[in-house]
Amino acid sequence: MDKSEFFGRLYIVEKAKLNQMNLHAEHILPAIQIRVEQIICNRCGQKTAKKRGTLPNKQYFCPKCKILGRISTLNVLYTIPEPNKFTQNFNPLSWDGKLSLLQSQAAKELKHVVESKSSHLLWAVTGAGKTEMLFNALEYAILKKMRICIASPRVDVCNELFPRLKTSFKQVDILLLHGKQKQKYRYTQIVICTTHQLLNFHQAFDVLIIDEVDSFPFVNNRMLNHAVKVSRKKESALIFLTATPTKKLLADVRKKKLTFSYLPVRYHGHILPFPKVSIVRGWESKLRKQKLPHKMAKIIMKWSKANFPFLIFVPKISLLEKVYKTVRKYLVSDTRGTTVYANDPERIEKVTKLRKGELDFLITTTILERGVTFPNLNVLVLGAENKVFTKSSLVQIAGRVGRSSSRPFGDVFFLCQTSTRAVKGALREISFLNRKGRQLLK
Amino acid sequence: MKKCLTCQQTMFEQVNFAWLFSFRKIQEKYLCENCLKKFVLIRNEERCQGCGRKQEKTNLCYDCIRWEKTGEKKLLGNRAVFTYNEAMQNFMEEYKFKGDYYWYHIFQKDFEQNIRDYYNSGWIYVPIPVDTLTLAERGFNQVTGLLQSLPFDEILKMKEVPERIKQSHKTRKQRLETQQPFEYIDKIDVAGKKILLVDDVYTTGRTLYYAKEILVKKGARDIRSFTLAR
Numbered sequence: 001m002d003k004s005e006f007f008g009r010l011y012i013v014e015k016a017k018l019n020q021m022n023l024h025a026e027h028i029l030p031a032i033q034i035r036v037e038q039i040i041c042n043r044c045g046q047k048t049a050k051k052r053g054t055l056p057n058k059q060y061f062c063p064k065c066k067i068l069g070r071i072s073t074l075n076v077l078y079t080i081p082e083p084n085k086f087t088q089n090f091n092p093l094s095w096d097g098k099l100s101l102l103q104s105q106a107a108k109e110l111k112h113v114v115e116s117k118s119s120h121l122l123w124a125v126t127g128a129g130k131t132e133m134l135f136n137a138l139e140y141a142i143l144k145k146m147r148i149c150i151a152s153p154r155v156d157v158c159n160e161l162f163p164r165l166k167t168s169f170k171q172v173d174i175l176l177l178h179g180k181q182k183q184k185y186r187y188t189q190i191v192i193c194t195t196h197q198l199l200n201f202h203q204a205f206d207v208l209i210i211d212e213v214d215s216f217p218f219v220n221n222r223m224l225n226h227a228v229k230v231s232r233k234k235e236s237a238l239i240f241l242t243a244t245p246t247k248k249l250l251a252d253v254r255k256k257k258l259t260f261s262y263l264p265v266r267y268h269g270h271i272l273p274f275p276k277v278s279i280v281r282g283w284e285s286k287l288r289k290q291k292l293p294h295k296m297a298k299i300i301m302k303w304s305k306a307n308f309p310f311l312i313f314v315p316k317i318s319l320l321e322k323v324y325k326t327v328r329k330y331l332v333s334d335t336r337g338t339t340v341y342a343n344d345p346e347r348i349e350k351v352t353k354l355r356k357g358e359l360d361f362l363i364t365t366t367i368l369e370r371g372v373t374f375p376n377l378n379v380l381v382l383g384a385e386n387k388v389f390t391k392s393s394l395v396q397i398a399g400r401v402g403r404s405s406s407r408p409f410g411d412v413f414f415l416c417q418t419s420t421r422a423v424k425g426a427l428r429e430i431s432f433l434n435r436k437g438r439q440l441l442k
Numbered sequence: 443m444k445k446c447l448t449c450q451q452t453m454f455e456q457v458n459f460a461w462l463f464s465f466r467k468i469q470e471k472y473l474c475e476n477c478l479k480k481f482v483l484i485r486n487e488e489r490c491q492g493c494g495r496k497q498e499k500t501n502l503c504y505d506c507i508r509w510e511k512t513g514e515k516k517l518l519g520n521r522a523v524f525t526y527n528e529a530m531q532n533f534m535e536e537y538k539f540k541g542d543y544y545w546y547h548i549f550q551k552d553f554e555q556n557i558r559d560y561y562n563s564g565w566i567y568v569p570i571p572v573d574t575l576t577l578a579e580r581g582f583n584q585v586t587g588l589l590q591s592l593p594f595d596e597i598l599k600m601k602e603v604p605e606r607i608k609q610s611h612k613t614r615k616q617r618l619e620t621q622q623p624f625e626y627i628d629k630i631d632v633a634g635k636k637i638l639l640v641d642d643v644y645t646t647g648r649t650l651y652y653a654k655e656i657l658v659k660k661g662a663r664d665i666r667s668f669t670l671a672r
């Protein structure tokens with residue numbers, strides 16, 4: 001095995017094979033720490049009751065991170081301290097696009113974060129062009145032979161980032177890592193991975209960027225925090241990118257643990273479209289009679305006539321078919337649409353078809369709330385009162401609209417039984433960002 | 443609050459009066475009702491008498507007739523508690539392949555009770571062994587994990603063959619061609635005894651018939667088998 005595979009990695013070694021492997025004793029860590037009633041995992045940092053992690057013969061395993069391959073007291077962890085052994089690259093950036101004035105300001109700030117190895121939150125609205133704003137900072141880091149990781153809780157986000165970075169940094173070796181692909185690990189200067197994969201690294205990164213941190217509101221935050229803490233070097237730059245920051249992140253800004261900047265204006269120089277809220281009582285019972293609320297019928301007929309593509313978000317998979325069939329009844333027969341959900345095997349094809357204009361609408365679950373863009377889009381949320389539509393989810397959904405410079409506006413409707421805290425919070429957040437944006441544009 | 447091991451949903455303990463007035467310890471739950479329902483029991487009157495497969499009648503299935511044709515005079519009369527469906531496959535994935543030992547709790551008590559119900563007195567329980575390499579990696583034998591509180595005798599052992607291909611990676615044909623994989627450990631005398639071989643899954647039956655072959659040579663009188671799934 002190539003030694004470089006251990007650089008900044010936590011490698012699982014079976015105790016039984018230790019003597020054949022000829023490893024340096026000072027680089028070996030125990031896999032599990034045993035306490036009186038609990039065990040603590042040295043990979044994911046989580047505590048587990050002994051009873052839950054028991055193996056025969058007084059051995060223990062960690063059930064919390066078994067998805068990455070179980071570790072137990074039958075293993076040790078091996079790592080070689082990150083040596084930053086990269087070839088010097090004098091001209092790494094192969095991107096020739098231009099940043100807007102506001103984007104280049106943010107880009108400068110991010111570069112400064114990398115230079116000073118500090119921690120920063122960039123709150124950039126959907127469609128602000130976050131990825132391009134990173135390029136100056138990344139270029140600087142590559143010149144300095146720093147090791148870089150961009151991580152996101154969502155596989156989709158990683159998959160989308162990878163080709164964009166590859167074309168923008170053609171000379172730099174980049175690895176994409178996540179549980180759903182077979183790519184073997186190798187030592188590279190840039191790693192793009194899911195936040196889970198961070199647990200396999202140990203003080204490896206000089207620059208760690210977390211994209212869309214909030215995208216899984218129910219992720220095990222303690223595990224994520226641990227991963228962020230141990231995968232990067234003690235002295236390193238940390239950047240959180242998000243369009244919808246969590247309370248926790250904003251609290252960290254207030255406590256001065258993070259520096260902070262906004263970008264409330266989109267790359268094309270416009271602010272976010274503002275959602276309209278309509279109370280539609282009894283929409284579910286209407287649906288059972290194969291009828292749409294009057295308001296909704298009016299909206300979709302108008303959209304369809306204007307020939308703009310649209311998304312209708314529903315709170316549950318089980319509603320998809322019913323809403324689809326009912327919507328069909330209100331549209332002319334050559335309107336093309338279908339349903340889509342997270343585990344839909346044709347998800348990617350359907351999204352592509354809508355983008356190409358081969359479909360006119362999709363009925364979807366929250367899966368399309370982020371990571372996808374369509375020109376000229378309008379959106380409607382049916383049942384926005386449901387708890388799956390959190391504040392950040394609704395802000396993201398609204399953020400699907402007005403992405404192209406040719407039509408930087410569009411319709412966003414939240415249809416709900418009653419207005420919830422999430423709905424009100426989303427409106428408040430968007431109007432706050434737009435106020436900030438207008439000030440900048442003055 | 444306890445969570446279902448499969449779907450992670452919180453389960454609410456149902457405590458009723460019947461329980462309050464009894465001295466029985468409340469049965470700990472590891473799966474929610476919904477996930478539990480996905481396992482399909484094989485009842486006595488709807489199984490193949492040879493391998494325990496779930497079917498309409500109790501006659502021998504195609505596979506078992508084939509075993510007889512290869513010269514097997516007395517079939518194992520396997521009993522399996524559940525069918526090997528998607529839920530069971532998922533169980534094996536977590537328990538055996540991902541190595542989450544705690545999952546034995548889901549079936550252990552019922553599995554042992556089933557064995558006691560059918561094979562009570564005079565039977566020696568013999569678990570099918572796991573090879574040394576797998577045992578060192580996994581840290582447990584998935585069969586003995588399900589048998590914890592029954593007295594069993596580990597009198598079979600896998601032969602040490604360097605670089606042996608793992609059973610689950612073989613095709614059906616390769617599996618059938620495997621040579622005798624077991625050795626007998628001379629712990630107890632099995633001559634004239636009744637032996638119940640215990641395994642997690644009955645797939646082709648090949649493994650269990652190899653185990654039987656060895657014990658027949660050692661003079662065992664009656665050899666049957668019992669598995670969690672078929």
Ligand SMILES: [Zn+2]
Nearest residue numbers: 041044062065
């Ligand atoms: Zn762990």
Ligand SMILES: [Zn+2]
Nearest residue numbers: 446449474477
């Ligand atoms: Zn469940």
Ligand SMILES: [Zn+2]
Nearest residue numbers: 490493503506
């Ligand atoms: Zn049969």
